[in-house]
Amino acid sequence: MPSIIFIHPDGRRQQIEASVDESAMQAATRHDLSGILAECGGNAMCATCHVYVDEGWLARLPTMGGDEDALLDGAAAERQANSRLSCQIRLAADLDGLVLSLPDRQT
Amino acid sequence: MSATSRTDHVASAQGAPAGVPSLDVDPFSAEFFEDPHPIHQVLREAGPLVWLDKWGVYGVARYAEVHAVLNDPLTFCSSRGVGLSDFAKEKPWRPQSIILEADPPAHTRTRAVLAQVLSPTAMKGVREHFTAMAAAKVDELLARRSFDAVADLAEAYPLSVFPDAMGLKQEGRENLLPYASLVFNAFGPPNQLRQEAIERSAPHQAYVAAQCQRENLAPGGFGACIHARADAGDITADEAPLLVRSLLSAGLDTTVNGIGAAIYCLARFPDQLARLRGDPTLARNAFEEAIRYESPVQTFFRTTTREVELAGHRIGEGEKVLMFLGAANRDPRRWENPDSYDVTRRTSGHVGFGSGIHMCVGQLLARVEGEVMLAAIARKVAAIEITGPVKRRYNNTLRGLESLPITISPA
Ligand code: HEM
Ligand code: FES
Numbered sequence: 001m002p003s004i005i006f007i008h009p010d011g012r013r014q015q016i017e018a019s020v021d022e023s024a025m026q027a028a029t030r031h032d033l034s035g036i037l038a039e040c041g042g043n044a045m046c047a048t049c050h051v052y053v054d055e056g057w058l059a060r061l062p063t064m065g066g067d068e069d070a071l072l073d074g075a076a077a078e079r080q081a082n083s084r085l086s087c088q089i090r091l092a093a094d095l096d097g098l099v100l101s102l103p104d105r106q107t
Numbered sequence: 108m109s110a111t112s113r114t115d116h117v118a119s120a121q122g123a124p125a126g127v128p129s130l131d132v133d134p135f136s137a138e139f140f141e142d143p144h145p146i147h148q149v150l151r152e153a154g155p156l157v158w159l160d161k162w163g164v165y166g167v168a169r170y171a172e173v174h175a176v177l178n179d180p181l182t183f184c185s186s187r188g189v190g191l192s193d194f195a196k197e198k199p200w201r202p203q204s205i206i207l208e209a210d211p212p213a214h215t216r217t218r219a220v221l222a223q224v225l226s227p228t229a230m231k232g233v234r235e236h237f238t239a240m241a242a243a244k245v246d247e248l249l250a251r252r253s254f255d256a257v258a259d260l261a262e263a264y265p266l267s268v269f270p271d272a273m274g275l276k277q278e279g280r281e282n283l284l285p286y287a288s289l290v291f292n293a294f295g296p297p298n299q300l301r302q303e304a305i306e307r308s309a310p311h312q313a314y315v316a317a318q319c320q321r322e323n324l325a326p327g328g329f330g331a332c333i334h335a336r337a338d339a340g341d342i343t344a345d346e347a348p349l350l351v352r353s354l355l356s357a358g359l360d361t362t363v364n365g366i367g368a369a370i371y372c373l374a375r376f377p378d379q380l381a382r383l384r385g386d387p388t389l390a391r392n393a394f395e396e397a398i399r400y401e402s403p404v405q406t407f408f409r410t411t412t413r414e415v416e417l418a419g420h421r422i423g424e425g426e427k428v429l430m431f432l433g434a435a436n437r438d439p440r441r442w443e444n445p446d447s448y449d450v451t452r453r454t455s456g457h458v459g460f461g462s463g464i465h466m467c468v469g470q471l472l473a474r475v476e477g478e479v480m481l482a483a484i485a486r487k488v489a490a491i492e493i494t495g496p497v498k499r500r501y502n503n504t505l506r507g508l509e510s511l512p513i514t515i516s517p518a
Contacts, residue, residue, distance in 0.1 A: 029455050038455040039395065039474065043466045047227045067222070074227025107391055107478075 002096040006033060006051075009104040018091050024100060025049040025087035035102035042087035047071040048106040049086040054099035058082050061089055077103030123158035127420050133161045134406060134429065135295045140501045143405065144446070147434035155418035162191060162296050164408070164427040165417075168434035170441035170458070172418055176409055176430055178463040183409035183428060185465060186210045190294030190408055190504075191427060200293050200305055201312065205349045207357070207465065214464065220341050221350060221468045224332045230471050237268050238479040245483040249517050253494060256374070256511040261367030264480055269359050272472075273351075274328020275318055282314035287360030288502060294407065295503025315355055319348035329354060358469050362476050364403035364507035365394070369481055372397045372448045374491040374513055379450045384518070387485035393450040394477030398459035400448045402433030405506050407461070432458045433506065489518040 004024055006014045018027035028036040028049075040046035044067045053061060061084065068085050075083065086100065123129030130153055132146055133139060139146055150157055150168035157166045167173050176183045185208055188194045194203060203209075206217045223229075244264050248254055262284065270280050289311060292304040317323060324330030330351045337347040373380045373393070383389050411426045422428070435458050437445035460467035467473070495512030 029453060032453060040460075040466060040470065041456045041458075041462060043462060045222070045466055045468075045470065070223065071227060074229075074231065076227075 002091050002093060002098065004028075004091070004095075005097065005099045006035070007099065007101040008035060009102055020092055022091055023087050024051070024089040024091060024098070025085075027091065028086060035106070036086060037106045038087060039107075040087075044068055044071065044085060044088055047075045047085065050075045050077060050103050050106060051084055051086045051089075052080055052101040052103065053082045053084050053089075054101070055082060057095070057098050060095065064088070075103070076105045076107050123160065124420065124422075127156055127158045127165070128153040129158040129160050130166075131160055134159070134166075134431070135162075135298055135300070135503050137501060140506070141499055143433055143506070144437065147431060147437060150431060151434055151438055156420050156422075159429065162427075162429075164191065164429050165422060166429045166431060167417075168431040168438075170435040170438040173430045173432065173435035173458055174462055175417070176428060177458065177461055177465070180210060180214075180409075180464050182412055182415050184210045184412045185214070185409060187410035187425075188408065191296045191429075193410060193425070193427060195410075195425065202349070204353055204356075205346055206353050206468070211464065217342065217346065217350060218464065218468065220333065220336045221353065224329050224336070225469055225472055227471060229329075229332075230475050233268075233272055233472075234475055234479070237475055238482075240264070240268050241476075241479040241483040242487075244480075245487050249487060249515060252516070253512070253514045256370045256513045257367055257500075257508050258510075260480075261370060261507075261511075262363050264366060265359055265362045265476060268476065269362065269472075272329055273354060273358070274325035274330045276323060276325075279314045279318070282311045283355065283359050284363070286311040286315050287356060288505070290356045291360065291404075291502050291504035293503075298503070300501060300503050315352060316348075318355065319351040321347070324351065354469065357467075358472065360505060361403060361469070362473050364401075364505050365398055365473055365477055366480055367507050367511070368401035368403055369394050369397035369477060370484075370491070370513075371497075371508060371511055372400060373481075373484070374493050374511070376448050377490070379448055380488075380491060382450050383481065383485045384489070387482050389450050390481035390485055391474060391478040392452070392454060393481050394474065395454040395457070396448060396450055396452050397477075398473075399436045399442075399452075399454050399457035401506060402436050402459050403506055404459065404461075404504060405433045406431055406504060432461070487518055488515050490516045 002018050003015050004018050016031040025038045029038055037048035039048045068088050072079050072083050155169050155172050159166050289304040289308050292300045295301050321334045333350045334347045337344045383393050407430055409428050411422055411424055413424050415422050439445050460470045492514045494514045497511055498509040500507050500509035
């Protein structure tokens with residue numbers, strides 16, 4: 001059971017238990033985490049599940065697809081080098097402890 | 108289409124397959140259009156897979172199966188039509204859509220073009236103007252106080268922004284809603300709604316075909332952006348007009364019924380209007396929840412490309428499967444208090460815009476329209492009262508109203 005630590009824009013840290021094979025977005029919405037909207041339900045079509053990945057974890061994530069890359073350009077909060085869509089981060093045992101920061105807005 | 112091909116289809120179906128509950132329900136009837144929810148419940152409770160005897164097709168009405176079918180496009184294909192008509196057996200009533208009625212890999216290429224034209228970045232370009240137009244519309248309606256929320260708001264607002272955003276000429280726009288109504292009726296069975304719509308379609312089809320051409324689309328609009336992608340080599344010059352047609356077919360009547368659904372919800376549930384007024388940032392979710400709650404697009408079909416097992420039943424190749432999006436959106440297996448409209452609900456995962464590779468490519472545009480209209484209402488309107496008979500509009504696919512007389516008072 002990997003756990004994820006979300007850091008809210010006000011600095012608050014929230015740890016949630018996730019399951020292997022769900023996405024970080026699914027884990028977040030399942031725990032009713034504020035700050036992830038996921039309007040398209042994980043289809044990589046809305047960019048409202050934007051997160052900033054803690055630098056140490058970035059290289060360990062699955063690589064970014066073209067859809068995700070294009071969508072991130074239009075995300076509501078500023079795109080940064082560590083921006084990802086959380087619906088495209090599939091969780092695995094080796095991602096236990098993943099740290100994701102939430103942007104100040106998703107729309 | 109010919110009467111014989113339809114007879115063949117029904118005859119070849121030979122009743123319900125063993126073990127699959129057979130139901131005598133017509134989802135394309137006045138009874139269903141008036142109130143689909145009791146029928147949805149019957150469909151959901153009968154089993155995960157049902158057989159609809161009237162049309163000789165399978166049906167899925169529970170969230171899990173609707174979601175599964177939507178997300179297996181290679182088995183449950185769209186290229187044989189997303190209506191009852193099977194394009195492998197019948198000629199489509201109009202040239203087939205190259206996005207909605209296409210499968211990968213063909214779909215992947217056309218989809219990428221529309222996804223870029225309607226991207227989050229593109230939405231930033233229209234948002235400010237759409238917001239100003241929504242505020243102006245609500246001010247105008249507040250001055251009148253009493254009006255029909257369908258014609259004067261749900262239709263008038265999208266008509267004041269979408270055709271301009273596409274880059275359409277002024278003349279002939281009165282064809283847009285009849286054309287869309289035709290398209291959505293045509294997904295249904297050969298009932299009176301479909302037949303009459305097709306019989307009367309010639310002028311609307313001619314209008315739309317002409318507006319899809321490059322010379323009729325103003326620079327900077329979504330239409331011109333599609334043609335520009337033909338110059339870039341992403342699609343051919345013949346494909347561009349067909350993709351413009353997709354937006355003209357699916358981009359107006361859907362948001363009309365989406366905004367209409369939201370207004371009807373806020374009029375019926377004053378406590379939810381009060382919450383929205385208390386926090387206008389809920390506007391976007393209030394619109395999304397109206398899409399879940401009313402499901403303006405009620406149904407779509409798929410066709411099996413091979414023998415497949417679904418919910419423990421074997422379905423043969425070439426069978427039509429009807430997905431009840433509206434029933435999935437109120438499945439108690441998936442949603443808490445599914446029959447209540449709750450502007451604070453976590454709506455993520457609803458299938459009102461579909462799911463998977465065909466999930467609505469215009470969803471971002473629909474949300475901008477819905478959000479800015481509900482935000483204007485949240486800030487300016489204190490109360491909405493229904494003041495006359497509410498009338499349903501009958502369409503084989505779209506759920507919405509013909510008339511909603513209301514009186515609003517200023518905040
Ligand atoms: C509230 C408004 C809307 C609703 C409820 C809605 C609903 C849907 C649904 C359920 C689908 C999936 C079809 C399928 O799986 O076979 C879809 C697809 C589509 N929608 Fe929408 N839609 C809306 C607004 C729009 C707008 C504003 C546009 C264009 C500007 C649009 C264009 C399309 C297109 C082109 C497709 C086909 C996508 C594909 O096959 O990849 N829709 N829509
Ligand atoms: S949930 Fe829509 S892009 Fe991730």
